[in-house]
Amino acid sequence: MDNLWVGSDTDLSILHQCRMADRLEYRLECLRRNCRGGSGGAGGGGSSSTSAEDCNDEEESSSRRRSGTWPRTRSLNAPSPFQQFGPCGRIMKNSAMVMTIQDPASQRLTWYKPPLTVLVIKKVRDASVLSPFVQLVKWLMQEKRMVVFVEAAVMEETHLDQYPEFSSIKDKLMTFRDGKDDLTDKIDFIICLGGDGTLLYASHLFQQSVPPVMAFHLGSLGFLTPFQFNNFQEQVNNVLEGNAALTLRSRLRCIVMKNKETQNSANKKAPTNLLVLNEVVVDRGPSPYLSNIDLFLDGKHITSVQGDGLIVSTPTGSTAYAVAAGASMIHPSVPAIMVTPICPHSLSFRPIVVPAGVELKIAPSPTARSSSYVCFDGRNQLELKPGDSLRVTTSIYPVPSICAQDQITDWFDSLAECLHWNVRKRQKHLEELTDLTHSSSNDTLDSLETPEEKES
Numbered sequence: 471m472d473n474l475w476v477g478s479d480t481d482l483s484i485l486h487q488c489r490m491a492d493r494l495e496y497r498l499e500c501l502r503r504n505c506r507g508g509s510g511g512a513g514g515g516g517s518s519s520t521s522a523e524d525c526n527d528e529e530e531s532s533s534r535r536r537s538g539t540w541p542r543t544r545s546l547n548a549p550s551p552f553q554q555f556g557p558c559g560r561i562m563k564n565s566a567m568v569m570t571i572q573d574p575a576s577q578r579l580t581w582y583k584p585p586l587t588v589l590v591i592k593k594v595r596d597a598s599v600l601s602p603f604v605q606l607v608k609w610l611m612q613e614k615r616m617v618v619f620v621e622a623a624v625m626e627e628t629h630l631d632q633y634p635e636f637s638s639i640k641d642k643l644m645t646f647r648d649g650k651d652d653l654t655d656k657i658d659f660i661i662c663l664g665g666d667g668t669l670l671y672a673s674h675l676f677q678q679s680v681p682p683v684m685a686f687h688l689g690s691l692g693f694l695t696p697f698q699f700n701n702f703q704e705q706v707n708n709v710l711e712g713n714a715a716l717t718l719r720s721r722l723r724c725i726v727m728k729n730k731e732t733q734n735s736a737n738k739k740a741p742t743n744l745l746v747l748n749e750v751v752v753d754r755g756p757s758p759y760l761s762n763i764d765l766f767l768d769g770k771h772i773t774s775v776q777g778d779g780l781i782v783s784t785p786t787g788s789t790a791y792a793v794a795a796g797a798s799m800i801h802p803s804v805p806a807i808m809v810t811p812i813c814p815h816s817l818s819f820r821p822i823v824v825p826a827g828v829e830l831k832i833a834p835s836p837t838a839r840s841s842s843y844v845c846f847d848g849r850n851q852l853e854l855k856p857g858d859s860l861r862v863t864t865s866i867y868p869v870p871s872i873c874a875q876d877q878i879t880d881w882f883d884s885l886a887e888c889l890h891w892n893v894r895k896r897q898k899h900l901e902e903l904t905d906l907t908h909s910s911s912n913d914t915l916d917s918l919e920t921p922e923e924k925e926s
Contacts, residue, residue, distance in 0.1 A: 545573040546803055546877070574803040574877060579682055579714045579870070585658035587644075589619045589681070591672055593664025597629055599688050602699050603663055604633045609703060611639055614710070619644045619657060648675065657681050661706070663699075665689020666790075670847050673721065673747040673869050682716070684709055684872045693789060693888045696874035705874075715873040717880070719786045719802050720826065721745045723865040724846055729857030745865050746847045748787030752832050752860065753779025753812060755843035755853075760815060762838035766831035767824060774835055777814035779842070782807060782830060782862050786869075789889065797821040799885070803877055807864065826864040833859035 553561040588610055592603045603624075610616045622645040630636050646653060653675055662668035662685040669685050685695035686702065697705055708714060726742035754761040763775040783792040785800035788808045793799055797810040798821065805826035811819045824830075834842045834856045842854040854860065873880050885891035 546575045547571055547573055574718070577716045577718060578712075579709065579716050579872060580712045581710075585616070585710065587617045587619060587657050588659045588661060589653065589657045589672075589675075591621070591660065591662045591664070591668045592624060593668055593689055594623070596664065596688075599663050600627070600629055600633065602686070602688060602702075604630070604636045606661065606663065606702060607643070608635055608639055610706075611642060613703075614706075616659075617644060618642075619646060619653070621645065622647045654678065659710075660684065662686065662695065663688050664695070665692055666694045669694045669869070669871070670747055673745065674847065674849065676867075677745050678867050680867060680869050682709070682714075682870045682872055691888050693884045694786070694871065696880045696884070697872075698874075709872055715876045717802050717871045717873055717877050718868040719747060719871050720784050720805065720868050721747050721865040722750060722782065722784055722807070723863050724750045724844075725861045726844065726852055726854070727859045727861065729855065742850075742852060744846045744850065745867060746787075747784065747869055748790045748847050749781050749783035749792060750847075750860070750862060751779060751781050751791065751812075751845045752842050752854065753845075754840065755851075757840040759839040761842055762835040763842060764833050764835050765809070766833075768828050769831075773819075775811055775814065775819075776816070777819070778812040780832065781810040781812060782832070783810065784808070784864075789885075792821070793889075795821075798823070799891075801877075801881055802871075805864075807862070828863075830862040831859055832862065833857075 590603065590607055590610070593599045607618050607620070610618050620643050624630075625640070625643070625645060630640075657676075658681055660672050660681050660683045662672060662683060665687075666689065668689070669683060672683050673680065684697060684706070686697045686699045687695040688699060689695065722745065724742075724744050724746060752761070752763055760776050761779050763780055765772045765775055765780070781787075781792050781795055781797070783790070783797070785802045785804050785806055785808070788797055788800040792808055792810045795810050795812050797808055800806055800808060800823065806823045807826055807828065807830070808821060808823055809830070810821040832844075832854075834854050836856055838856055841856070843851055844854055844860055845851045875883075886893075
């Protein structure tokens with residue numbers, strides 16, 4: 471049944487079979503325990519042993535449910551729609567368009583060979599991260615015998631000299647410099663120590679395939695960093711053994727196309743091609759004028775944006791800049807692209823969600839009073855002049871983010887703990903409102919006054 475579960479997508483009948491098989495295995499295990507308990511002797515030792523086993527089994531099953539390893543009985547994908555509509559209508563069959571979409575809940579990390587190299591990304595200019603950083607790096611090198619990569623700038627931090635244990639491993643660390651050294655195919659595993667910015671930096675470093683990322687919450691907000699550092703050895707061991715759920719965080723491929731007429735032939739450069747994890751923002755920059763941006767979807771002109779700018783975000787980025795601009799929050803497993811205006815000059819311009827497979831084209835309007843400026847995950851700001859354009863599609867290279875529990879629990883825990891989603895004081899019960907419960911519908915405010923108030 472394990473193979474059926476892993477291979478299932480939106481077929482709920484297979485999921486139902488898995489659930490029934492789990493129930494059958496549980497009942498058989500109960501029968502075995504009862505048989506062992508019945509032959510345990512008349513002294514009662516057998517029953518106590520059985521009860522202890524039951525407690526252990528219950529604890530194990532509850533922990534498996536909490537950790538997300540317990541099989542779900544429903545797919546996170548919507549069920550496959552029935553393809554016949556009424557007596558005559560049905561969807562035209564097209565074999566070229568048939569695809570299999572894996573259930574996101576079944577996405578689990580596995581290693582086809584043991585990971586040997588690990589990249590440790592720490593939050594910069596934060597002294598509180600230095601001690602966890604030294605502990606982790608020392609443990610990875612001495613206990614796990616892994617090759618550890620760190621950014622060269624980390625080695626230049628003077629506060630690390632305060633840790634004597636770091637001097638013994640300092641010379642064994644591998645270093646790199648962003649923009650100069652290529653880490654492609656050199657890193658098997660990434661560990662982030664800090665806040666959400668460390669995960670964004672990992673995405674920036676790997677512009678194609680990204681190694682699995684395990685993020686520890688040692689920063690300010692920590693919406694994307696679900697792991698706590700206090701028992702890091704056990705948690706890292708679980709991941710290295712392949713016991714981890716994954717959230718595949720989609721990224722956007724952004725290509726800046728320069729106008730050939732205005733571009734100097736002697737200074738021709740390759741189009742800017744970047745992958746972003748959160749969002750790409752097109753705004754008015756330092757200009758005092760409104761942005762005037764044309765938005766196209768698959769070649770069709772959708773609208774012209776007049777305002778401060780436009781945010782195109784992934785589901786992961788929907789809880790970042792976009793939500794501050796009034797967008798909805800989208801679970802990272804939902805295949806979609808969020809388009810959010812920034813302070814639009816229209817009360818009816820609301821954020822929209824479009825399918826993940828479309829191509830968006832964003833270009834300054836020919837009648838725009840000034841250029842626009844584009845920024846990728848808060849980096850690499852570029853000027854978009856009239857005639858230039860930005861093309862945005864969903865990349866085939868997601869960021870495989872390792873879950874502390876599972877996709878659903880991690881996300882809602884982050885909403886509650888980091889964004890305080892829907893936090894408010896509890897409404898009082900009617901019984902707590904004594905003045906109202908003892909009054910009738912015919913009472914007036916004067917009749918509810920106390921005797922002292924009436925005398926005054």
